Amino acid sequence: MIKWVLLYLGLKFGIKKVIKDYVIPKSINAKIKKYSDSDQIEILDAPNELFETSSITKINNEYLESIIDVEKFEATMKTFFREEDLANFYRNLSSIKEMKSGMFNVVKFAKYLISGGANVAGDYSAYSNTMKTNNSFLSKLMGATTHELLHASSTRYDKEQGVIYTGFQQIKVNNFEHHGIALDEGFTQLLNEKYFVAPDYSSPFSKEFQEALLATSYTDEKKIVTLLADSIGLEKMKSLYLNGNLMGLVEELSKYSNVEDVLKFIAYTDALMSHNNKKKKPYEETKDAINFVLDFLTNVYVKSYVEKDENVSDKNISDAYFCCRRNLRDNLPYGDSYVNENLVFSILMDSIKSKNNGGITKSA
Amino acid sequence: MKNIKVKINNEEKDLEVLYTFESENTKKEYVICTDNLLEDNNLNIYSFIINSKERIIEKITDENDYMEVEKFLKLYREEM
Structure with missing residues (x-):
């Protein structure tokens, strides 16, 4: 709710950042203290965050600037996600590079295993923190770039454990054992469509066509995560997602079911995504x-x-x-x-x- | 909780930061704080201009700035 208000206020009032989601209860009147010229005011100490203007992006990355409006992307992330959940976002997007052909991509390989080699509009590699999107107009209309950047924003590669935590997916690097790809892709695209992808009115394609096209992207997986978000709360899901915390999601779902069934649910959604992608x-x-x-x-x-x-x-x-x-x-x-x-x-x-x-x- | 320490007419105050925002009208950034005290049943609100370039906080002297802060507070509280 607060975030929607901030968006509304942002559009209406030009708010660039809000330090704290604080609400003065309506029952309490608030009065602004005013000072005259003769009043002496001296600031003794103030938090550093106050001076970090959001209009100046923290991300300085030439490659990223070549593919997206970085300031706009960052502003949207800061508006709709909690600052404390943006560590992966800042770390990965500050250093993300273009993926060269031939680079091995463990996430893509997992995706390949599960999809049976279905074509994907873009790729993000947690190994090398690189990404690429294909430049087709369909890929652009479907928001492939922001989809991949959301993967990047939610990825942490634990080299010691050899595990990639990416959104709601976990991948063991040594044997490609992976869990949660269906929930991860569904939620990534849900967020992408909610916050980043809007119909392009300059496009020769109608709004209806563009919407119908979007509807084809991870259709079942989006429905699943929509119901989960309705159940456990979208804000909680967003926080778990950006921190690559699949275990946290399992714990949340275990409040309504037993752990075995939660794990079975995740395994089945993965298996069904694989099965459906292979069009069997x-x-x-x-x-x-x-x-x-x-x-x-x-x-x-x-x-x-x-x-x-x-x-x-x-x-x-x-x-x-x-x-x-x-x-x-x-x-x-x-x-x-x-x-x-x-x-x-x-x-x-x-x-x-x-x-x-x-x-x-x-x-x- | 983020606080600003300030000396107002030789009286030291510890103010809790409530909101910061940038106004499109004035192109200035403001910080809104409180000392969490009620005076005549009104919560004391303090506001300052953030000068990010100089990394300082400045006293508001212009009525237009106060109006922006008031407008923000009103709008924010109505929408909540």
Whole structure:
């Protein structure tokens, strides 16, 4: 909420930076002290951040400047993400270089393994902190550059452990074992479309065409992370993502499920992304995986809905039921999927029941 | 919590930084602080101009600057 207000104020009032998300309660009146010329004011000490003007970018990188408006990108990052989550962003974008052909890219290799060699609009290598995007007009319309820069902004390569932490993905460098690519790509593109990609009105292509094109990018994966963001909170997801904290996401989801199921959910979403990219026909195992993912998302969404709404137990339960059902129907992935209405209802009832009994133990 | 130490008419104050913003009208940056004290049921708010080039904070003397700060506070609180 605060970030949206800042954007609004930024557009309306030209705010360039806000040091603290502080709100003076509305019930308290605030009065600005005014001084006359004769008043003596001496500043004894002030934090350094006050003098770091955001209009002057901290990133000085010729390659980056050749592919993007760095100041605008940085300003958007600072507006929509917390300053303390931007360490990977500043470190990697200050030194990112163009990827030369022939450079080995472990992330690309993992992507290749999972996609079966499907064409990608861009690449980012955590090994060498290099990136490239193909220069096609489709790649530009789809925001490939900002997509890759978001990967760069959320990547940390732990050389000692030999593990790349990138958004919601982890890759072991020695054997390419990887987890979370589907959530990572989905969330990267979700953020990209939310904050960076806007229809290009100077383009010969219609707004509708451009929107339809964007809709084809990680379609199912975006739906999955949208439901997760609705459940555990977008701001929390953004923070975990920028810090490459897949384990943190597992912990958050474990509040609504058991760890084994969370890990299974991640493995299945990866497997389904791979399967769908290879354009294979569904078979029994993929159907089981889809059903598991849909049930998992339903479970997390409904439980978090009950948790967030303090009065849900006193309200008309059918309101909660229809609301959950509608939101799930809008966001569940995998095309021909449907909402398991019985499951929504039973999870809703169980959650309300356990909430009402929360903390009360049966006497012996 | 970020604080500014300031001496106002020989009285030392520790002010908590609430917001900083740049106004498109004046092209100046401002910092808004409080000492967290209520005076006549009003929270004391202090504001200064940030001079990033010189890395100093300056006293506001121009009414236009005060108006920008007031406008910001009003807008910010209304939107919240």
